[in-house]
Structure formats: C-alpha cells, structure tokens
Amino acid sequence: MTAAERSIPFFPYSQLFLAREEEILAVMTDVCRRGAYILQQECRDFEANLSNFMGAKHAFGVANGTDAIIIGLRAAGIKAGDEVILPSHTYIATAAAVHMVGATPVLAECGADHMLDPEDVLRRITSRTRAIMPVQINGRTCDMVALQEIADDHGLLVCEDAAQALGSKFDGQSAGTFGVFGTISFYPAKLLGCFGDGGAIVTNDDMVAEKIGLLRDHGRNEDGVVVAWGLNSRLDNLHAAVLDLKLKFFREDIARRREIAALYQEGLGDVDDLVLPPAPDADPRHFDVYQNYELEAGQRSELREHLTESGIGTIIQWAGTPVHQFKDLGFTDHLPKTDEFFRRCLMLPMNMALSDEDVSYVVASVRRFYGK
Ligand SMILES: *Cc1c(COP(=O)(O)O)cnc(C)c1O
Numbered sequence: 282m283t284a285a286e287r288s289i290p291f292f293p294y295s296q297l298f299l300a301r302e303e304e305i306l307a308v309m310t311d312v313c314r315r316g317a318y319i320l321q322q323e324c325r326d327f328e329a330n331l332s333n334f335m336g337a338k339h340a341f342g343v344a345n346g347t348d349a350i351i352i353g354l355r356a357a358g359i360k361a362g363d364e365v366i367l368p369s370h371t372y373i374a375t376a377a378a379v380h381m382v383g384a385t386p387v388l389a390e391c392g393a394d395h396m397l398d399p400e401d402v403l404r405r406i407t408s409r410t411r412a413i414m415p416v417q418i419n420g421r422t423c424d425m426v427a428l429q430e431i432a433d434d435h436g437l438l439v440c441e442d443a444a445q446a447l448g449s450k451f452d453g454q455s456a457g458t459f460g461v462f463g464t465i466s467f468y469p470a471k472l473l474g475c476f477g478d479g480g481a482i483v484t485n486d487d488m489v490a491e492k493i494g495l496l497r498d499h500g501r502n503e504d505g506v507v508v509a510w511g512l513n514s515r516l517d518n519l520h521a522a523v524l525d526l527k528l529k530f531f532r533e534d535i536a537r538r539r540e541i542a543a544l545y546q547e548g549l550g551d552v553d554d555l556v557l558p559p560a561p562d563a564d565p566r567h568f569d570v571y572q573n574y575e576l577e578a579g580q581r582s583e584l585r586e587h588l589t590e591s592g593i594g595t596i597i598q599w600a601g602t603p604v605h606q607f608k609d610l611g612f613t614d615h616l617p618k619t620d621e622f623f624r625r626c627l628m629l630p631m632n633m634a635l636s637d638e639d640v641s642y643v644v645a646s647v648r649r650f651y652g653k
Contacts, residue, residue, distance in 0.1 A: 285592025287642050289630050292470045292594075296634040301530075305523055312522045320498065320515055323522035328481075330528055335447070335455040337463070337483035339490035342516025343497050346444040346466025346480035350378035352514060353462035353482050354412075356492035357438055359384050363411035365440070368397040369605040369619045371416040375442045376604045379414070388605045390618045394559070395419070395575070398618075399427040406431075412438040417446030417456040419558065420472065420538070420572035425451050425459045444480075447472045448535045450568035457483050462493070467520070470632075472534070472572050473527055475520045534633055538571040541631060541640055545574055548644030552651050554579045556625075573598070574631040581627050584650050588629075591646040596628045 298305060312323060324342050332340035343349050359365060361383030367375050369388040376386040387405050392398035397415045413432050415423040425439075432439045439460030443449070446456035447465050457463025465471075467479030484490050492509075495502065500511030516524075539561040546560040556577035561569060575598065578584050588595050603623050605614040629643055 285590065287639065288592040289635070289639050289643065290594045291596050291628070291630050292632050293634045294469055296632075297469055297474050298476065300633065301526075304526060308522045308526050309519060312519050318518050321518040323525060324516060324518050327516075327521040327525040327528070330525055331465075331481060332483060334528060334531070335458055335463075335483055337455070337458045338485040338487070339493075340481055340483045341490075341493050341497055342521055343480045343482060344514040344516065345478040346464055346468060346471075347374040347378055348497075348512070348514040349444075349464035349466070349480035349482045350375060350414075350440075350442055351381050352493055352496045352512070353440060353464055353484075353489075354378060354382045354384070355496055356482075356484075356489045357412070357440060357461045359411055359438075359440075362409060364407060364409040365412045365414050366402050366405050366410060367414040367442070368416050368418075369603040369614070369616050370395065370397075370418065370622060371442065371604060372444070372599060373604060373607065374444075375414065375416055376610075384411070385409075386604070388612065388614050388616065390616050391622060392618075394421075395622065396421065396423045397428070399424065399431055402428070402431055406435055406437075410435065410437060412440050414440045414442055415460075416442040416444075417449055418572075419575050420446050420449050420570035421559070421567060422446060422449045422451035422456040422569075424566075425454070429459065444468075445471065445572040446570065448531065448568075449570045452566050453568075458485065461486055462489055467516075467524060472538075472570060473524060473531055475524055475527075477517075477520065479516050479520045479524065481516070535570045537633060538631065539569070541635055542569070542571045542574060544637065544640045545629065545644065548641070549576075549647055552647065552653065554584075554651060555647075571631055574629045575626055576629065577622065577625040578627050579625065580650075581625055584647065585627055587650040588643075588646055591642075591649075593643055593646055594630060597623075598626060598628060601626075 363384040370391040379386040390401040441463035443457035444466035500509035
C-alpha cells in the first residue's frame with residue numbers, strides 16, 4: 282500500500298483557533314484583563330448582533346445547544362404529558378431535550394430531502410401533541426410553509442432546532458426564526474464554533490423572551506431579583522466575545538461553504554451510485570449553508586474505506602444511529618425510510634480549512650473509487 286498523497290482530516294479542530302490566532306488572542310486578553318466573565322457587555326453585544334444577523338427580535342446566549350432547546354421548550358410551556366413530534370434523523374440532544382422537560386418525543390421519518398417529512402408528521406399527531414420540532418439539519422431549512430400549515434391546522438407550536446443552520450434560509454427567512462423559538466449551537470465543529478460549549482435561543486415573542494432570560498440565570502430579573510425558578514445556563518462572556526469576532530466574518534464563511542458544495546456537485550454530480558445534497562443553486566427557495574456535506578452512497582463502506590486509505594477523513598453521522606434505534610431509551614418505532622438513509626449516509630469533509638486543491642483531491646479520490 283502506498284502512502285496517501287494528502288491528509289485531509291474530517292474536521293481540523295485546531296484550525297478554529299489557528300486561522301485567526303492573533304485577533305482571537307487580542308479579544309481574549311482584553312476580556313480577561315478586565316475580568317469581564319459572566320453576562321457582561323460582550324455577551325449583550327453578541328446577542329444584539331446575532332439577533333440582527335438572524336432577523337429575530339431577541340437572542341440569548343446559553344451554555345450549549347442542548348440547554349437552548351430545554352430552556353426554549355420550558356419557556357414555551359411544553360410540559361409533562363405533552364407530545365412533541367421531531368425527526369428521528371437528528372442528534373440525540375433534540376429528543377433528550379423534549380424528555381428533560383417531561384414531555385414525550387415522538388419520532389417521525391425524513392423525506393427524500395433528508396428533512397422532517399410533513400406527511401409523516403401528520404400521521405403522528407394525537408390529542409396530546411403540543412408542538413412540532415423541525416431540525417434544520419446539515420445547514421438546510423425545512424419547507425417551513427408546509428410545516429406551519431400543519432401546525433396551524435392542528436393548533437400546534439413550531440419549535441426549531443437550528444443548531445446546524447445559522448445563516449440558512451427558506452423563502453428568505455432565517456432558520457430559527459419561524460417558530461415560537463429557535464436554537465443554535467456553537468459547539469466547535471458547528472458553523473460558528475467556539476472553543477468549547479455554547480448555544481443561543483432566539484425568539485420574536487416578548488413573553489417567551491422574558492421567560493428565557495429568567496430561566497438561563499437563576500430566575501433573576503434585570504435588577505438581580507429572583508422572580509422565578511431558573512438554571513445556570515449562560516454563554517461565557519469570553520466565548521461571546523470570540524463569537525462576536527467570528528460573526529463579523531461569518532457571511533464570507535458561508536459563501537466559502539457554498540463554493541465547496543458547488544465544487545463537490547461539479548465533480549461528483551455524474552456518479553450514479555451517489556445521491557448528493559442539493560446544490561447551492563438547486564432551488565431558489567432554499568439558501569443552504571452546508572454545516573455538513575452528507576451524501577448517500579450505495580457502496581458506502583467500500584467508498585469510506587477507499588477514502589480512509591487516501592488520507593481523507595469521513596464521518597457516518599451520529600455513529601450511524603438515528604434516535605429511534607436507541608432501544609435502551611424505550612423506542613419501539615419502525616421507521617424504514619430513516620433506517621435506509623442511515624445505511625447509506627456518509628459525510629465528506631466540509632470546513633473552512635479546505636483548499637480548492639483539497640476538494641479536488643477528495644473529488645478525484647471518490648471518482649477513482651468508481652473507476653472514473
Ligand atoms: C449539535 C446539535 C445539538 C446540540 O448542541 P450542543 O451545543 O452540542 O448541546 C442539538 N441538535 C442538533 C441537530 C445538533 O447538531
């Protein structure tokens with residue numbers, strides 16, 4: 282076996298820091314020298330800039346993207362006995378958040394576009410259903426018109442897990458701003474990654490905003506008076522400062538991700554065994570930001586092995602396990618479309634450290650596997 286020509290990790294974590302080392306250190310030094318650690322000006326600035334970027338009325342920095350969903354659900358009044366419909370094709374955190382507020386996660390299929398399938402949502406509505414939670418997976422936003430129509434017809438709330446979709450749009454509107462609340466994650470490998478855990482909740486609802494503000498900081502109001510039960514789930518001011526810096530470059534980052542997706546499309550669009558994610562210009566209603574580049578491959582295992590030997594890191598998302606397959610959590614659902622998707626899915630590298638040459642190398646390696 283010959284050594285690979287290149288080494289392309291799936292996600293180069295250190296680059297998150299190294300790519301802007303000096304600017305980041307300057308921001309961190311400034312915050313630390315002033316001892317501004319918890320809910321300080323940088324956090325307020327970042328929240329204002331984030332809500333502005335997304336076109337939302339309110340934004341709150343919280344400890345992580347999972348807390349964001351838990352706090353959002355609590356603020357929206359989801360409680361024990363309620364059912365929330367969400368896709369099985371998501372991270373366990375989405376379902377866990379529903380469980381943690383005492384409600385029941387009801388798992389639905391994904392459609393051909395890999396997103397929550399509105400028709401399957403309809404089939405799962407019962408008298409206990411309170412909310413639909415679309416997950417804006419891989420940087421794409423669901424058809425929110427179809428889902429909102431179902432929600433309106435049945436008197437349900439829409440709660441969005443937009444952990445993977447900061448900057449993504451449907452019909453010109455930002456992921457996270459359609460429902461009663463939307464959540465974002467700043468986990469390092471997410472679109473806007475920080476150096477640990479971080480998250481945010483956005484909402485256009487003043488009442489829900491007030492509850493979120495209390496829930497994330499011990500139930501304390503702006504005067505520091507405890508007026509409700511709350512948690513400690515605040516975005517560190519240091520992280521807020523770094524995220525605020527990174528947000529300034531975020532539009533360029535998205536443009537670059539879309540460029541990489543276009544290169545993959547151009548290089549791999551003719552390979553019969555592959556189903557690629559929609560190209561950046563495939564549908565004017567969708568503005569996708571490519572948190573991930575997840576394709577389907579009939580010969581997934583063999584392809585993955587070939588890419589590993591070529592020095593290319595790939596991932597089978599969530600270790601290949603959709604939520605309904607976690608039998609220890611009591612799920613007994615049969616979701617054949619989701620099962621089939623998880624037998625075929627594979628993620629190619631998609632991150633800000635990739636050069637055009639890296640992308641060409643990945644494309645050439647995939648093509649070589651298929652004898653092209
Ligand atoms: C990352 C992620 C979360 C959780 O975010 P954390 O910040 O890791 O807690 C929730 N849902 C989805 C779809 C995610 O990808």
